[in-house]
Amino acid sequence: MSDLEAYRAKAAAWLQSVAPTFGRDARKGLSEADDLALGRRYQKAKFDAGYAGINWPTEYGGQGLSHLEKVTFDAEEMKHGFPSFYFGISLGMPVPVLMQFGPDKEFVKERVLKALQGEEIWCQLFSEPSGGSDLAGLRTKAEPDGNGWRINGQKVWTSWAHYSDYGVIVVRTDPTVAKHKGLTYFWVDMRAPGVTVRPIKLAGGDSHVNEVFFDDVKITDDHRMSPVGGGFAVAIATLMIERYVATDSAGFGPHLDLFVELAKDVQLNGRPAIEDGRIRQQIARNHAMRSGLDSINVRARLMMQAGMVPGPEGSLNKLVAVRSRQKLSELALDLQGSDAFLFDKHASQKEDWASSWINAPTGRIAGGSDETLLNTIAEKVLGLPQDHRPDKGIPFNQIPA
Amino acid sequence: MSDLEAYRAKAAAWLQSVAPTFGRDARKGLSEADDLALGRRYQKAKFDAGYAGINWPTEYGGQGLSHLEKVTFDAEEMKHGFPSFYFGISLGMPVPVLMQFGPDKEFVKERVLKALQGEEIWCQLFSEPSGGSDLAGLRTKAEPDGNGWRINGQKVWTSWAHYSDYGVIVVRTDPTVAKHKGLTYFWVDMRAPGVTVRPIKLAGGDSHVNEVFFDDVKITDDHRMSPVGGGFAVAIATLMIERYVATDSAGFGPHLDLFVELAKDVQLNGRPAIEDGRIRQQIARNHAMRSGLDSINVRARLMMQAGMVPGPEGSLNKLVAVRSRQKLSELALDLQGSDAFLFDKHASQKEDWASSWINAPTGRIAGGSDETLLNTIAEKVLGLPQDHRPDKGIPFNQIPA
């Protein structure tokens, strides 16, 4: 058994042992506040057991292991339905970026340790109402203010901002240059005066994302994490990290086995639906698509293990998997017919077809829309020309709104 | 029985009576030359029976009836597999345009009469190698030459040019103005010195389209059918006529009944394929699509009958019908399995699945590609913005090739 397999076995055993305390069943019926509290205790338990910051440097409280141990653990962890998603973004992007670009090492170390133990949560303040897929088009501005800066503007789609203690933010510090060149990257205290967080209710009924307003929020210059005007590079570095978070060939929806079970239970024209060619075709097509994504995934890990850089095909997962999850979920509801109406908006997207269906559009848009992903593949991988962009090279304050 | 129904009955009877002489069976095994000869005799018979130029003015030898009688006759005619397609383009666009824009009425009358009787064939010289969907980008030029013009350049995709006596052509007479503004419209004698016709063999194996080369072809100014520089408007008028040629919800492929028959004959997993959900789904989906197109078509005729202008939804037929015909034909071949290999390149696209499949790509491209049709709907019908066009308003001779 390889070291990695041994690691997987050990992790699986530990996760099994804490599942009763923190897992799916323990969470049933909890208010979101209680669920978050449970999540903080679970994060602390992971830290104590040596499963927090698995691939982070030990000097920051990490385990100093490789990305492989990390994805191995994540894959096992996913099975138990732990309340870990409150910390997914925090430990996924902002905190790693803080480690890389944070100016004051002592301060950084303190923050990272608290974040790893679930005491503090960080959010990522990028998107804006006017922005859409155009990150560099952001309008929130920071103006020089004494020895620091004064932030005014609005961010949106900020996950978990309503629970966050800190956030990383990109703002415009110079509107007179081309839009990519006038940005600067800071960290902010979400409790600072002038910061207002307003949750956004989503189509599915719940509210994990927020609008965040900045009214004359004053920060000192030691909050700056990039050169003045050099914020876009750090923002891109932040987004690159996302490519290495664990993928899911089910498109973060239910496993195909659940569809097969449904098709066996349900009768169509007096026979089990699993015998109907239309249903069989969807099962076969979705399995082929998912097994392809899984194989891409496994190969990427093996390459990393061998010290190679995985190919760009890794970016296909979100595009292909979420899109087909949406249609498969619709079919799963049609297949239940008059039994499909019964709806629980708190059911898990990974286990309930209606919940998977109603949240699928958010999945297709969050973290890069289908169109953005197709453009990225076409331009970065295949070398096709960029779209026509009238605003290219024009000073930001001269682009017609 | 309405007048139109009476007309239909009379036409059907006549077509039935000549079918043995000119129809499907009479054409079996004929060389293309003999088939064309038969076609000319059929066209003459139509003329004598009063079924040529049905909706054309009587002064030009037409019948002076409405578009409704025309499409009614066409629908009936389509059933017998007559050799009429040699004259489809000729009588479809160039000759009507000649009637509308031809300078010398006496000459026009003579030409129209010969065309209606199948003695002369006209072609339409629009597309060019560099052009693609960009008609106004054409490069063939006509320069002043004495009291006339001298044409040099190349046209392509010219249907039936190798059998044509005359053609209508759009050429560039002024490269120093914006590309739409420098075009002029002429008719040309295809037998004139300097005109070379080279057939293009298509993917299916046959060659109905041609390259046509013009080397110092001299024409007098009475060949001109538009003001100098006003050729684009006449070209568009020519294309508009196409919208009113008979549509076919089968995408010019086999009728769905033939697929149903196939699905009844063929066994899948020991049961008739017609019982397999996958096959049933395709039959149902294709029927729903085709019945929608048929209904659009019927409504358009009723509106014309009532003196109204049909809606733009008529333009959907080609986009939707040919695209789905392509996939249905693939499925029909898969469904025949090892029996699908047997291939006759001369079989009719309307009756043979392999022929329908291999010629489908030509159908999707000829007369406006899917993309062009989608752009037209988006811009002309829905008012969405035009694509970015770097060459807009730039003098033609300054557009980088």
Next chain:
Amino acid sequence: MTILYDEGQQAIAIESRRALEARVGKDALLPLLETVGEYHRPFWDTAKEQGWTALALPEAHGGLDLGLIELGLIAHQAGRSISGAPFLTSSFGAAKAIELFGSDAQKARWLPGLASGETIGAIAFAAGPDALPARPDVTCTGDRLDGTARGVSAGLAADVAIVYANGPGMPVLALVELAGAQRSAVPSFDNSRLIADIGFSGVPAETLAVGSTARGAALHILALQAVVTAHEQTGGAEALMEIARDYALTRKAFGQPIGAFQSVKHRIAELYGLVELARANCIHAAAREGAADFITAAAAARLSATEAYDTAARDCIQIHGGIGVTWEIGLHLHMRRARSLAIEQGSSLFWEDVLVDQLAGEAA
């Protein structure tokens, strides 16, 4: 029957659109999603005032003697503005069952109320995925019903239901007054559909048809409802296509309206195509009521309308990006409605089979 709308029919379309746009909006509909057992009363009041409830019913019983074409025009407009209750279809289905298969006494008893809209009707044929099950869950012995009809639209408000039940060795189409039935609300993703499980234990019922006649009758009622629903779905798809178009014209990215990007532009053009195909099939089907190919035409309309509404819901939201998935913008009202209408009266799977049975000449 011509498929060109006459002046009267065009007037119905214009008037119903005006009335609905004036009184129905997302601000009223959003809260209903989170309330079980409520529907949008102004919508139904409008339907009653405007006489839509009486439109397609016989004059002898308080109806206006118009037909599917006129009711379809109303349903199309209701779909555009998202109807606030399922009664337009459910009461129509119940009324037609009584008109076509009921006794004079039954007509006199129920049709006037259904025509005025004071009485609400429901159709309870389905058992789970099967819109017309070989073995219904409800059994009919003598003149009494037992068992539970699951997931019945309008079930929470209906006074009378037409039930497809399992009789002695053969199916039965039964008329039942719901006063004596136990109803339990089904919390759903589209609560104003008033979904209910309806439990019967020895509830008295009257038989409308038995055996193969009952199945044929039930299929005919489903087809009539399917045509009305197809118009409603087409209206919803049309509204979404227009919303997407308008957003693509105003929303800018990279310095130009997103409608200038072909991925957005062509997607909307494809929606136009789906809407027009669905509309054409709807007009055709409505005009074929009573003809031999009515079931075929109804199935085609139902299939293309379901595809149009589902696709429009997916694409319109996708084109909006983040704002499209917010609760407040309310595009999910259409997405939820697209699904509930896709399931009521049988899913595409059911209608595909019905259509192919017709085309291939097998027994339905």
Next chain:
Amino acid sequence: MTILYDEGQQAIAIESRRALEARVGKDALLPLLETVGEYHRPFWDTAKEQGWTALALPEAHGGLDLGLIELGLIAHQAGRSISGAPFLTSSFGAAKAIELFGSDAQKARWLPGLASGETIGAIAFAAGPDALPARPDVTCTGDRLDGTARGVSAGLAADVAIVYANGPGMPVLALVELAGAQRSAVPSFDNSRLIADIGFSGVPAETLAVGSTARGAALHILALQAVVTAHEQTGGAEALMEIARDYALTRKAFGQPIGAFQSVKHRIAELYGLVELARANCIHAAAREGAADFITAAAAARLSATEAYDTAARDCIQIHGGIGVTWEIGLHLHMRRARSLAIEQGSSLFWEDVLVDQLAGEAA
């Protein structure tokens, strides 16, 4: 078995690509479309010289003892340049049948010739649409075959065939020397596949397996061939995707490369996705030879590769516009090959059923 290619495997890919690109081109392949009974001899000569014919066969019988992964790499390259004969797959299938289910005598008799490429093998399992029919058209009584195997690829050139025949009350997998059979050429849309109807009248045959064993054996052979073909299809799809990309970069319309229009750009990006999914499934399936889930992996590879090649053929031609449908540019070589490969060894309809039977745990 790892799914990362080692250096030897990467060398095979590079070398085979070099060899094929040097000796195979459309100028040689186009005329073959209009000639019945001919194949591209330089392709097969190359395969023999390079030892591709021996690659996956046992060393004891003149093979190189390598496996599906290596043969798949060759097939991928063959698919890129459109292979000039079907033998790489057909002889491999026949050889594996003999290796796995034949006697020592049969192995000694046939494997060396199949390994050297001097002997050509064919597989005759299908009856029309059914790749593994419950009632094969060919019957096997005693040790003789009667009846006709229709549309057999490589049938015109094969020396030996493996036939799935209808034995006494059970299926039989039989080995037959074709010298004694009547073959008639089937003119096809892809003539270099050498399609033949093979007629047997009392032709002597040797039994390899009977009953359910025969069916399991036949399915296993089909799966092995399907993995090789899936690599070939993926190679063809990859080539088309690159051709489309290159054309979109050079061809201009409205003053810019057509690759700048999203309708073209996104279509090619989607092709990239289909190709990578097919490639990943192929690599996985090749590595699962001998494992319990091999049939499942083979079916997934086959389905995604067929979809990739079909879609790439449609879209690449569409992107080219008029020039794409000319005979001379030869894109129809890929379009025709996409269809013949989609049908050989069973269409998607067959593999969908095989896959679901595996996933749902029913009997195949």
